[in-house]
Amino acid sequence: MNYELLKKLCETPSVAGREQRIRDFIHNNVKGYFDEIKVDALGSLICKKFSKNKKKKKILLLCHMDEIGFLVSYINPKGYVFVDPVGGFDPRNLFSRRVLVCTEKEDLKAVMNPQGKPVHTQSAMDRKKIPEPNEFFIDTGLGEKANDKIQIGDYVVMDEPFLELPKKIVSKALDNRIACWLGMEIARYVSENKIELDNDLIIVFTSQEEVGLRGAKTASFDVEPDIAIGIDTTLACDTPGVPEQDWITTHGKGFGLHIKDSSFISDHELVSKFAKLAEKNKIPYQRTILSRGGQDGAAGQQAGSGAKAIAIVVGTRYIHTVTEMVDKSDLENALKILKKFLED
Template sequence: MELDWSVLQRLCETPGIAGHETRVAEVVRAALEPVVDELRVDAMGNLIGIRRGRLARRVLLAAHMDEIGFLVRHIDDNGFLRLQPVGGFDARVLVAQRVHVWTRSGEPLLGALQLATKPIHLLTTEERKAPALEDLYVDLGLPAEEVRSRVEIGDMVTLARDFVRLGPTVLSKALDDRVGVFVMLEALRHLERHEAEIVAVATVQEEVGLRGAQTAGFGLEPDVAIALDVTIAGDVPGIEAHDRITRLGAGVAIKVFDSSHIPSRPLIEHVREIAARHGIRYQLEVLPRGGTDAGALQRARAGVPAVTLSIPTRHVHTVNEMAHVEDIAAAVDLLRRYLAEAHERTYQPYSW
């Protein structure tokens, strides 16, 4: 099974924060259209691809298009920009990064994300402190008049970083969750047979409260739902063994718990059986804090059996998110094999 890594690169390098997913949606549309029978967009901006099956049973796949980023909140008299975070950032990883400010003309301006403080040479010990997001500003290196003529309040700001391969891993901003979108696209591309109807949704606004998934779940009324997202791979210095969640290179993660949902146990067991039957490496995941689109899908209407298949990722919510190609391939393989037999079970919570 050969995966098209150029698609993942385009997904990761295309900007699109919550509420501003238009550019990345076009990349998804181009890859999704050839593998579905119908393609449409709902009022929220979710991109919905429907692949018809022989049976009425409906399986919904969800992977979010939006990345974390910023909006321009203020332009001061000197042309420096203050930002509104859109999604969860740790200010410690942002100082001295480069960003793109996406103006209404469509052309990005490159800027430096800096800390509003004196240089370290001039700071006293008492003045040194951990950075906060409100202390950051963007320096575009342009005269104030030009900044005000080209930038306006509400313009999207994303971190500027390329997608690269490092041995058996990929490194990029926005693997959360462009890699989940990639897994969904590649599973559909490699799927040979299925009986259930498959509804593949590239969702919007996940990073600000699972908003796209909530409307998609209510509007599409699935019989079962699978979210595709990243999870923490904590196999790095500074994290104790009991806090590592998953390890890079140990296989796709099958979620057992996170703070947004408790997955369907019968569905978890079905997915595990498929993995064991086909020799697909997997690890079980308990994530104490954080959630996925499955949290919204599970509670749609009268309830939906749901689970998340996760791609272990180091350095989540930084510009250096890292995933292992074998874990990504395992996620694609497990999802496509599940879809081939998704019609065979109903996932009742009790056997009586």
């Protein structure tokens, strides 16, 4: 498995609305695999491979390429930087983080901490309080000079290295660079093996999913798919302190076959089709329902006059933290089922 590619994807900073770097990286690496590639007004990368089949349909894979992060909202005269979140952070995970402030000219390494006193001098009351994301600040160590280098609207990402363990991958931004990886690996597979597809394959690397499926909405409107597949992470809460009925998925039990989340209900026939295909090919899978949370498949389903839609998901522990963790076998099984579906 090409985990070197996944590492590069995870370590390329690009928050919602600032997808240029990740888009350029993907674009450069998939150029030869498609018949047509374009970037739409919201910054999604729309890649099309046409089938020669006269009765073809349009199959759309949606892979969001943005990551959660921050936009700089204020720099005080001493050079401390304040931020506004882009996407959902749990502030309990923001204490003492290394971050990267991405400006138009350069990336500045820095640290993020909450306002207030250190543990030694805190009151008992302060110690219990969890600050809001906008109560954190960033210190670049540049002092007042930060004002010359950083401006409001520059973006900030977490700065933590990608880690490959024997059975797991750990990184920031696995949500949703695993889908970018799956989309790119499928495109490479179809192209290198000269597979004659019965249907048009459109892979869209979407923008701004983390702030409300915004890129997927306009791209799906443009594509007008017959079948839309949202590819994303989902929760894997198979960890201490969570009752089993709330696990959503379990690591190592296969790719996630999305039944429902709060943004859409998968097409029932498609669910059966994927389930049968997985069973026939001995690809492990788990059915998943997420009571709160949405994803790009919803935008695909509701574009134009509507499409049959489903999502293929990968259970992710510690989601929206710098320690997001996926099981390699679940990721590999997601790749297998998508290849089989396109060939079927």
